[in-house]
Amino acid sequence: MLEAIQLRKEYGSNVALKGLDLKVEPGEIYCMLGANGAGKTTTVNCFLGFIQPTGGRALINGIDVQQQPLETKKYIAYIPENVMLYRNMTGLENLRYFSKLGGHDYDEAKYRSLLDECGLQREAVEQNIDGYSKGMRQKVGIAIALAKQARAILLDEPTSGLDPKSSNEFSELLLDLKSTGVAILMVTHDLFRAKQTGTRLGIMRRGELVREMDADQVSHAEVEQIYLEEMKY
Amino acid sequence: MIKDIARKEFICLIRDGRFKWAIVIMLLLLMTSFLTGYQRYQSLHSIQETAQARDSEQWLTQDKKNPHTAAHFGNYAYKPQGTLAFFDNGIGNYAGSVIWLEAHKTNFAQNRPAQDNGAVSRFGDLTPAMTIQVLLPLLIVLMGFSAFAGERESGTLRQVMSLGVSSRTLLLGKLLGTSAAVGLVALPAILIGVGVLTFGLPGDNAQAGQRGLLLLLFYLLYALAFLFLTLGVSAVARTAKGALIALIGFWAMATFILPKAAADISKMVTPTPTYSEFYHLARQTSLEGMKGAKGLLALPQGRHIETARRQLLKQYKVASVRDLPIYWVAYSMQIIEDRDYAIYQKFLGQLRETFFRQQAIQDRFGLLSPLIPLRSLSMATSGTGLVDQERFNQTVQDFRIGMIRQMNNELIENTTMKDPLYIAGEEVFGKVKPYRYNPPTLSESFEGQRMNLVLLAAWCALMAAFAFAAVRRLRAQ
Numbered sequence: 062m063l064e065a066i067q068l069r070k071e072y073g074s075n076v077a078l079k080g081l082d083l084k085v086e087p088g089e090i091y092c093m094l095g096a097n098g099a100g101k102t103t104t105v106n107c108f109l110g111f112i113q114p115t116g117g118r119a120l121i122n123g124i125d126v127q128q129q130p131l132e133t134k135k136y137i138a139y140i141p142e143n144v145m146l147y148r149n150m151t152g153l154e155n156l157r158y159f160s161k162l163g164g165h166d167y168d169e170a171k172y173r174s175l176l177d178e179c180g181l182q183r184e185a186v187e188q189n190i191d192g193y194s195k196g197m198r199q200k201v202g203i204a205i206a207l208a209k210q211a212r213a214i215l216l217d218e219p220t221s222g223l224d225p226k227s228s229n230e231f232s233e234l235l236l237d238l239k240s241t242g243v244a245i246l247m248v249t250h251d252l253f254r255a256k257q258t259g260t261r262l263g264i265m266r267r268g269e270l271v272r273e274m275d276a277d278q279v280s281h282a283e284v285e286q287i288y289l290e291e292m293k294y
Numbered sequence: 295m296i297k298d299i300a301r302k303e304f305i306c307l308i309r310d311g312r313f314k315w316a317i318v319i320m321l322l323l324l325m326t327s328f329l330t331g332y333q334r335y336q337s338l339h340s341i342q343e344t345a346q347a348r349d350s351e352q353w354l355t356q357d358k359k360n361p362h363t364a365a366h367f368g369n370y371a372y373k374p375q376g377t378l379a380f381f382d383n384g385i386g387n388y389a390g391s392v393i394w395l396e397a398h399k400t401n402f403a404q405n406r407p408a409q410d411n412g413a414v415s416r417f418g419d420l421t422p423a424m425t426i427q428v429l430l431p432l433l434i435v436l437m438g439f440s441a442f443a444g445e446r447e448s449g450t451l452r453q454v455m456s457l458g459v460s461s462r463t464l465l466l467g468k469l470l471g472t473s474a475a476v477g478l479v480a481l482p483a484i485l486i487g488v489g490v491l492t493f494g495l496p497g498d499n500a501q502a503g504q505r506g507l508l509l510l511l512f513y514l515l516y517a518l519a520f521l522f523l524t525l526g527v528s529a530v531a532r533t534a535k536g537a538l539i540a541l542i543g544f545w546a547m548a549t550f551i552l553p554k555a556a557a558d559i560s561k562m563v564t565p566t567p568t569y570s571e572f573y574h575l576a577r578q579t580s581l582e583g584m585k586g587a588k589g590l591l592a593l594p595q596g597r598h599i600e601t602a603r604r605q606l607l608k609q610y611k612v613a614s615v616r617d618l619p620i621y622w623v624a625y626s627m628q629i630i631e632d633r634d635y636a637i638y639q640k641f642l643g644q645l646r647e648t649f650f651r652q653q654a655i656q657d658r659f660g661l662l663s664p665l666i667p668l669r670s671l672s673m674a675t676s677g678t679g680l681v682d683q684e685r686f687n688q689t690v691q692d693f694r695i696g697m698i699r700q701m702n703n704e705l706i707e708n709t710t711m712k713d714p715l716y717i718a719g720e721e722v723f724g725k726v727k728p729y730r731y732n733p734p735t736l737s738e739s740f741e742g743q744r745m746n747l748v749l750l751a752a753w754c755a756l757m758a759a760f761a762f763a764a765v766r767r768l769r770a771q
Binding site for chain 1: 295298302305309448450452453455456458460769770
C-alpha cells in the first residue's frame with residue numbers, strides 16, 4: 062500500500078534520505094524509530110507530497126506521489142505530532158469540515174460517534190478548539206483520519222503529549238484499524254508503544270533504514286537494546 | 295468542496311474579534327459617508343434651486359434699463375448635480391458649480407466647496423466613493439492576509455493539503471468566503487445606495503440605474519483585484535506578518551502615494567496657467583490681435599472695429615455711423631464681444647486640452663495602482679468627472695454669448711445713433727430663458743475612459759493570474 066523505492070532527499074550538502082526502500086502492506090503497522098534528524102518525518106513528507114524527493118519514488122497504492130499528488134491523497138490520512146485545528150470552530154465543526162474536504166459527509170450522529178470513539182469528552186464536542194488541550198486536539202485528528210476511511214494512515218509522533226490512558230486508547234484504535242486492512246506507517250520515539258502496537262519495526266539513522274524487525278519476534282527489552290545499539294554510531 | 299471551504303472561511307472570519315471591530319468601524323464610516331454625501335447633495339441641490347429661482351426672478355424683474363446695461367446686470371448659470379454625485383462628487387469640490395454671466399467678461403466656475411474648507415479638509419471629503427476606494431481594500435487586506443500564510447504558520451494548511459484538496463479549489467473557496475465576509479459590509483452600502491437613488495434624491499435621474507449598475511461592476515472588479523492580490527501574497531509569503539507588511543505597503547502606495555504623485559507629476563509635465571496669467575494673456579490678445587489667426591481676429595482691436603465700421607458704412611451706403619439705420623455703439627460692442635468670445639474660446643480650449651492631458655497622464659499611473667482607473671471611471675459614471683465639468687463650462691459660455699447677443703441685438707435693431715434711448719423691461723429680458731444644463735449621456739461621459747476600463751479589467755485579470763500562479767506553488771510548511 063505504501064512503498065518507497067530508493068527514496069532520496071538532499072538539502073544542499075545535507076542528505077536527509079539515502080535511497081530508502083520501504084514497504085507497508087495492508088493490515089500492517091510499521092513503526093519507524095530513530096533519533097531526531099534521522100529522516101523519519103522526511104519520509105512521511107515525501108508520502109504526503111509536501112516535499113519533492115531528489116531521487117527515487119514514493120508510491121501509494123501503486124501510484125507515484127510526485128506524478129499524481131492529489132490522486133494518492135485519496136488513499137491516505139495523516140495525523141501529525143500536533144494536530145492543528147481552526148480555533149474559532151468547535152471540535153464537531155472541525156471534524157465535519159475536514160471530513161468533507163476528505164470527500165466524506167456524514168450525519169451529525171456519525172460525527173459525534175466518531176469523536177466519542179476517539180475518546181473526546183461529550184461536553185467538549187461543541188466547545189471551541191481554543192479551549193482544547195493537545196490531547197483533545199489529537200483525538201479530533203484521529204477522528205478526522207477515521208472519517209476519511211483511508212486505506213493507509215501516516216502518523217508522525219501521534220502519541221506525543223497524550224496521557225498514558227489516551228495513548229493506550231489510541232493504540233487500541235490503531236489495532237482496530239489494522240484489523241480492517243489499513244496500512245499504517247507510524248513515526249515515533251515511543252519504543253514501548255511501537256513494540257506494543259506495531260507489526261514491524263524499522264530503525265532509521267542519518268537517512269538510512271539500518272534495521273528492520275518483526276515486532277512479535279522481539280521483546281520490549283530487546284527493542285530497546287537494539288535501538289540503543291544502533292544509536293551509538 | 296469550494297462551498298465548504300468558503301463557509302469555513304466565512305465562519306472563522308466573522309467569529310474573529312478583530313473582524314468584528316473592523317466591520318463595525320467600516321460600517322460606521324460607510325454610514326457616515328453616505329449620510330454626509332446625502333446631506334451635501336440635498337443641501338447643494340436646495341441652495342441651487344433657491345438661487346436659480348431667485349436669480350431668474352431678479353433678472354426678469356430688474357429695473358427697466360438699456361438691454362446692454364441689463365447684460366451687465368448679469369445672471370448666473372448653475373451646474374445641477376446628477377443623483378450619483380451623492381456617492382462620488384468627483385472634481386466638484388475643486389471645479390465649481392456656478393458661473394457668473396456678464397457682458398464683456400468670460401468668467402470661470404465659482405463656488406468651490408474646497409475654498410471654504412480648512413486646512414484639515416485637504417485630506418479629502420468623506421464620500422462613499424472615497425471610503426470604498428480607500429478603506430475597502432484595507433478591509434480586504436486585513437481579512438485575507440493570513441488566509442494561506444496564517445494557516446501555514448498554525449499548521450492547519452498541512453492538515454488541509456494532506457486531504458488532497460487542490461490549491462485551485464482552496465483559492466476559490468477562500469476567495470468566496472472572504473468575499474462573503476466583505477459582502478457583509480458592502481451589502482448595506484449597496485442597499486442604501488439603491489434606496490437613496492430610487493427614493494431619496496431629487497434631481498436628474500436619467501440613466502441613474504444603468505450608471506449605478508456600472509458603478510457596482512467597477513467597484514466589484516476593484517475589490518476582486520485586491521482580493522486576488524491579498525490571497526496571492528498570502529500564498530507566497532513566508533509568514534502572515536510578512537504578507538501583512540507587503541500588502542499594507544502596496545495599499546498605502548496604491549491609495550495615497552501614487553494618486554497624489556500622479557496629480558503632481560501631471561501638473562509638472564503640463565502646467566496650467568494661473569488665473570491672472572490666463573486673463574492677462576486673453577486681454578492682451580484681444581487688444582493686440584491673435585497671432586497666426588486669419589481675418590479680422592489677427593488685427594488689433596481698434597483696427598478690427600474700424601474695418602467693421604467701414605464695411606458697415608459701405609453696406610448701408612452711408613458716410614457716417616450717425617446715418618446708419620442701426621445703433622453703431624451696440625453693434626461695435628457686439629463686435630468686441632464676438633471677438634473676445636472667439637479669443638477666449640481658443641484659450642479656454644487650450645486650458646481644456648491641458649486639463650485632459652493632465653487627466654491622461656494621471657490615468658497612465660493606473661498601470662501602478664488600480665485605484666486610479668477606478669477613480670476616473672467612478673467619476674465618469676457618477677457624472678462628476680472632467681467631461682461633465684467641461685461640458686458645463688462650454689455650454690455656459692455658449693449660453694452667455696447668446697444672452698449678450700440677444701440684449702445687444704435689441705439695441706442694434708431698435709435704436710440709432712440719432713435716437714439711442716431705449717429702455718427695455720421684462721418682456722425683453724424674458725427672451726433670455728434661464729440656463730439649463732443638459733448632462734452628457736452615459737456614452738458621452740465615458741469619452742476617453744477606454745484605457746481606464748482596460749486597466750481596471752487588466753488589474754483584476756492580472757491579480758487573478760498572480761493568485762492562481764501563487765497557489766500552484768503553495769507550500770504546506
